[in-house]
Amino acid sequence: MSKKIIVLFRNDLRLEDHPALWHAANMGAVLPVYIHNHQLQAHDKAQNYWTYYSLQNLQTTLHNYNMSLILRQGEVIAEVLRLALETQADAVYFNERFSQSERAEDERLTTLLQAHDIEVKTFYGDTLFDLTAILNQQNKPYAIFTSFYKRCLQELARKPLGCPATLTAFPMTVSSLALPQIQLLHGNWHDKFNNYWQPGEDGAIEQWTLFIESNVFDYKDKRDDLAKEKISKMSPFIAAGNISIRSLWTTCQELMEEEDNAIFGQQIESFLRQLIWREFSIYQLLHYPTFPTVSLRSNFQHFDWEPNAHRLEAWKKGQTGYPLVDAGMRELWETGYMHNRVRMVAASFLVKHLLQPWQEGYAWFEYTLLDFTAANNAMGWQWVSGTGIDSAPYFRIFNPSLQGEKFDSDGTYIKKWVPELAHLPSKYIHAPHTAPAAILEQAGITLGDTYPLPIVDHKTARARALARYDAIKKA
Incomplete structure (x- = not known):
């Protein structure tokens, strides 16, 4: 007799080269399942939008196989066990995950299922x-x-394994929530993402x-x-x-x-x-399981950060007075994405110009990025801040104006995301505060009103950051 196998979908919302699904399909009947634990996730973070529409696309694809995606909500381990006992499943298959909390959850789930004589198989799929x-x-x-x-x-x-040639469903009706019922989407701030993306x-x-x-x-x-x-x-x-x-x-x-x-x-x-x-x-x-929250270089425990809610908020809203940084932060809010070059500049600005703890930037990116993963996000922030095991040199402090001149020479990117600067000549687009009053007036710009003055002076901020970094080098 073929087995009845539950396949858990998590951060692997696809059919192509899905090892757990592929192996399950070759072993017996398959029950595809997604469980949302709303208590562990921010209700309105950007990535919930991506998950919602990826699940919608997965439902459509599975329907072509005459298969339904079972949606449940609640504490994952309890829900999987309940479903396995309810359907008398022989096994549960899933692809491995990598964060400390995810791996701990998977270990607890495996132990519990095996205690009920339910086979567990895990696969590398990511x-x-x-x-x-x-x-x-x-x-x-x-x-x-x-x-x-x-x-x-x-x-x-x-x-890669490709798609399963066939999928055989469990020989029973299994109850499932409708996609809106699992409460992934709240409010309508995510609607704008539909203008830029097709998740799934x-x-x-x-x-x-x-x-x-x-x-x-x-x-x-x-x-x-x-x-x-x-x-x-x-x-x-x-x-x-x-x-x-x-x-x-x-x-x-x-x-x-x-x-x-x-x-x-x-x-x-x-x-x-x-x-x-x-x-x-x-x-x-x-x-290094604490990678997303703790600096890997231990001497950064002594770094003299200057937490400042006003400066952090100006950075989040793209109101720093540095056009390249502001363009990137506004692109992020509007689209859930930011070009990698600008990510480096914006992150460096927060940590080194404003002396805000890198964990604050990590948290904002976790909330706003559609492509957030704990590993990639931590790597980016620890690399930029110099706190990681393989990081940018501490003395590399990006000059946002020069970075703009190099990678957005005529200001096309900046003008797209900071439209109040759209009529400023390219000569001044990367540093509006250096433009003559007549040029600003002609462009319809009032610094400090329609566009902010720089919240820090680059030269002063750079010197201050180097002094702080030098202090922990000697600590």
């Missing part, structure tokens, strides 16, 4: 490599990305196809050009598991083989490096 097996010659975790990257290139990435597996395939057919060819050379948007915009889809990271890797490798062009190969390799950077963030989360 990484290219078996990260637990990648250690240096001293049998310790790699601390430097470059060394980790070179080692990964020696490993064989797992091959179908949207992921469409976005990936667009990138592969156009932007990948000059990704390395143009990805930091803010006006051209030569980026993949795959990160929200990857975060929700709408598309398999292994599928992306395999497609890129195949493209390189087909083209057999050194210049084109460099463009692709630049993108593949970003995928391994993601692996490195998960790798650090596995080895």
